[in-house]
Amino acid sequence: MDDLYRDYILDHYKRPRNFGELDPHDLEALEHNPLCGDELGVHIIVKDGRIEDLRFHGHGCAISQASASIASEELKGMQLSEVGTLDAEWMIELLGIPVSATRRKCALLNLKVVRGAVTGDNAWPE
Amino acid sequence: MPPVAEQTLAVKADFPIFSRRPGGRELIYLDSGATAQKPQVVIDAQAEHLRSHNANVHRGVYALAQEADAAYDEARKKVAAFVGGEPRTTIFCKNVTEAINLVAYSWGRTNIGPGDAVLITQMEHHANLVPWQVLCRERGAELRYLEVDERGELSLQQLDAELARGDVKLVAFAHVSNVLGTINPVARMTERIRAAGAVSLVDGAQAVPQMSVDLASLGADFYGWTGHKAVGPTGVGVLHGHEQLLDGMEPFLTGGDMIASVDFQTVSWNELPYKFEAGTPPIAEAVGLGAAVDYLDGLGMERVRAHERSLTAYMLERLADVPGLRVVGPPEAEKRGGLASFTLEGIHPHDVAELADRGGVCIRAGHHCAQPLMRCLGVGATARASVGVYNERSDIDALVDALQAGREVFGL
Numbered sequence: 001m002d003d004l005y006r007d008y009i010l011d012h013y014k015r016p017r018n019f020g021e022l023d024p025h026d027l028e029a030l031e032h033n034p035l036c037g038d039e040l041g042v043h044i045i046v047k048d049g050r051i052e053d054l055r056f057h058g059h060g061c062a063i064s065q066a067s068a069s070i071a072s073e074e075l076k077g078m079q080l081s082e083v084g085t086l087d088a089e090w091m092i093e094l095l096g097i098p099v100s101a102t103r104r105k106c107a108l109l110n111l112k113v114v115r116g117a118v119t120g121d122n123a124w125p126e
Numbered sequence: 127m128p129p130v131a132e133q134t135l136a137v138k139a140d141f142p143i144f145s146r147r148p149g150g151r152e153l154i155y156l157d158s159g160a161t162a163q164k165p166q167v168v169i170d171a172q173a174e175h176l177r178s179h180n181a182n183v184h185r186g187v188y189a190l191a192q193e194a195d196a197a198y199d200e201a202r203k204k205v206a207a208f209v210g211g212e213p214r215t216t217i218f219c220k221n222v223t224e225a226i227n228l229v230a231y232s233w234g235r236t237n238i239g240p241g242d243a244v245l246i247t248q249m250e251h252h253a254n255l256v257p258w259q260v261l262c263r264e265r266g267a268e269l270r271y272l273e274v275d276e277r278g279e280l281s282l283q284q285l286d287a288e289l290a291r292g293d294v295k296l297v298a299f300a301h302v303s304n305v306l307g308t309i310n311p312v313a314r315m316t317e318r319i320r321a322a323g324a325v326s327l328v329d330g331a332q333a334v335p336q337m338s339v340d341l342a343s344l345g346a347d348f349y350g351w352t353g354h355k356a357v358g359p360t361g362v363g364v365l366h367g368h369e370q371l372l373d374g375m376e377p378f379l380t381g382g383d384m385i386a387s388v389d390f391q392t393v394s395w396n397e398l399p400y401k402f403e404a405g406t407p408p409i410a411e412a413v414g415l416g417a418a419v420d421y422l423d424g425l426g427m428e429r430v431r432a433h434e435r436s437l438t439a440y441m442l443e444r445l446a447d448v449p450g451l452r453v454v455g456p457p458e459a460e461k462r463g464g465l466a467s468f469t470l471e472g473i474h475p476h477d478v479a480e481l482a483d484r485g486g487v488c489i490r491a492g493h494h495c496a497q498p499l500m501r502c503l504g505v506g507a508t509a510r511a512s513v514g515v516y517n518e519r520s521d522i523d524a525l526v527d528a529l530q531a532g533r534e535v536f537g538l
Contacts, residue, residue, distance in 0.1 A: 004480070005535050036476055037493040037506050059506050061474035062536075106476065 004097050005062060013062040018072035020055045029117035030058075033109050038064055042113045051078050051118075056110060063103050067095055068110035075114060083118045086111060088125040133436040135425060138516045140165040151486040154524045159304055159465045159512030160490055162335060162357045164418075171417030172359055175410045183409055184383055184400070198409050201416030202399070205364055208419035209330075209349070210340040215372055217365045217399045218407050222331045223253040225350030225365035226298070228378040228402060229327055230257035233348075233371065234296070237325075240266035243293040245324075247272040247280055248502050249303040252495040254329040258298060272299070274502055278306035278455035278462075285315060289322035296325045301333035301344075305494045305508065306455030307438070307462030309333070316345035325371065331355055335514070336434045336464050338427035341366055353411065357515070358418035362411035365402070372398055379404040422515075430515055434464035437513045437522065441466050444526045450538065451529070454503055465512035467494070469505055470529065472538050478509040481535060485528030487521075 025043035032039045038060035045053040054075055056068045074094060075083070091111045092099055099107045108125050116122035138144050141163045146153050155163060181194040199213075206216040219225045234257075238244065244258045248271050262269040270288060272280050280299070288294055297319045302309050312328055319326040330351040333339055341349055348371070352363040377384055377395055381404040386394040395401045422430060439459035445451050450471030456462045470478050479491035491509045493500045500506060511525055 002535050005477070010536060035492060037497055037500060038474075038476075039506070059474075061476035063477075065474075103476075103480070 006097060009062060009066045009095075009097060012066035012069035016056070016065050016069040018055050018069065018076070019057060021057055022053060022055045027117040029113045029122065031109060031113045031116060031122065033060070033064070033105055035105060036061070038106075038109070040064065040068060040109050040113050042110075042117050044114075044117055046080065049080055051075050051080065051083070054114070056113075060109065061103075061106050063095075063099070063106040064109050067091060067107045070094055071110050071114070080118050083114060084121070086115065086125070091125065132440075132519065133429075133432045134518055135429065135433045135515050136518065137165075137425065138518065140167070140421075141516050142166050142169070144516065148486065152524075154485070154487040154521045156511040156513060156517065156521060156525060157488045157490050158335070158355070158514030158517075159332060159510060161354045161360070162514050163516060164359070165357055165421050167421050168358060168414050168417045172410050172414035175413040180410070182406055194409060197413050197416075198407070201412040204416040204419050205412070206366070208339075208423065209334065209351075209366065210342050211349075211366045212369075214398050215367050215369050217367065217372075217402045218412050219350075219363040219365055219402075220361060220408070221354075221363035222329060222350040222352040223363075225348075225352075225363050226254055226327065226329065227257050228365055229348050229350075229367075230261045232375040232378045232402075233325070234258075234261045235265065236376065238262070238265045238267045238295055241293060242295045243268040243270055243288075243291070245270050245272065245285075245288050245294045245297045247299045248274045249278070249280075249306055249308065249499050250298070250300060250496065251304050251329065251331070252497070253331075254298050254300060254327075255498065258296075267295075268293070270294075271498075274306070274308075274499065277457070278303070278308045280308075280310060280315075282311070282314060282318070285318055289318060289324065294322065294324045296327065298327040299329070301328050301330045301339075301349075302336075302463040303455070303499075304332050304465070305467050305496050305499055305510070307465045307467070308456055309337075309461060309463060312344045312346065316347075320345065320347075332463055332465075335422075337431045347371055353415040353418065356415070356418055357421060358415035359408075359411040362408045362415050364415075369398070372402070377401055377404065381405050383407070425515060433515060434513060435459050437517055437519070438462060438464050438466065440519055441511065441513070441522045441525075444522050445529075448526060448529050449533070454505075454508060464514070465510060467508040467510040469508055470533070473532060473536050475507040475509040477536075478529070478532065481532030482509075482525060482528045485524055485531060487525045487528045489525065 022043040027044040030041035040058035181191040327348040328346040334351040335356040354360040384404040475491035
């Protein structure tokens, strides 16, 4: 089996969960990966300080799309205060594949977007 | 389609990097459009200069400094002769980006103002787009674009129509597109531009490495290119300019070497080409570039072009066998330089490049510093395979095999 393109990664890439738009929404952000021109945006609905619902939109490679899809399932129901504490390690572990230095930004783009929408801090997660 | 005649050069052995066996496999390099590999003669020339002839130029009276001067001057003569230019109007820069910025700053800021227009094309690399965008914003001028049609070509009729508006002061365009591969009809374009009283600048970064370039017959007022894509070192590029235009321009960067004399409040500029070469130039790199053009001359640029055309035709033919693969740009190999940008249905270009690497094949993926063009093509990114003098048909075969294997990984 392929180390990177595992079955579940390709499954999330081909059938991404929580993709689309939410209107109206409470929070949103849109980010680009300057390396490849890919873009990823998020719409979030907040209830009682938690992410009630979210949807990603945009286009990207298998790693960036699968990362967003996999993360979306964890992010639903999460306290907003917790979102700000999520770091690169959280995302890479969740993804469960060896991510090379050149593909790191692909994997982290979704977290950058979500943290930007929730906290206003759109720095690359470290 | 009739079988393509093979006219490849078979000079891989001249390039020591191909003796590497990354992961126990052959190195298949199809990214020469980004940077070319270097032949041993270029590596040796640069090392020999540093080992035996290193001194600063234009200042020393001692014998070693005269050797360095002679080597730098000789490099300029070779580089100028390679494209049919004159040493006096051949300026060494860092790369083609700096060459274009030189013109945008030195010529543009004096000659472009409110009500004027700069005309470029939708196929430009950011290096030949951003400097003009910044210039136009600063000077209150308009930046307009020649469109790229569905075949990846420009329209001379649109050029005529734009020039007829009477406000175009400069037209800047690529000789060969780094994404589409399109070879633009430079001489026919510069003729029209000159007749309209405008100035032309041609970005030759992708052209000089793969075809015979003769500045006189191309007729561009400014022509820039870069050494590292032409099997030379990084850090050295070239700007050729029309002598009267260069003479009339203020310097770009100022400092040492580019002055005739300096007083506490005043300065007068050195003669061409030194007026545009502030500070210590890339001496060893220029020497390396001299060796690179010698090497290409030795191969013969007509043969290099035949090689690239033959490989490109083969590449287009082989890529057509891959299901879901779409090549952008002109369909005919004779209308394009040695590259093919493509999309593969169901696999993002970044993943395509990653999967190619599994087969030991180096290709590029992304927007190729041409984001506006990507928007015209309706894609976020493409994968791009580009060939150099050292490539062989087996390299293309390895790419196609890797793409087929990649489709299997993705369950396609």
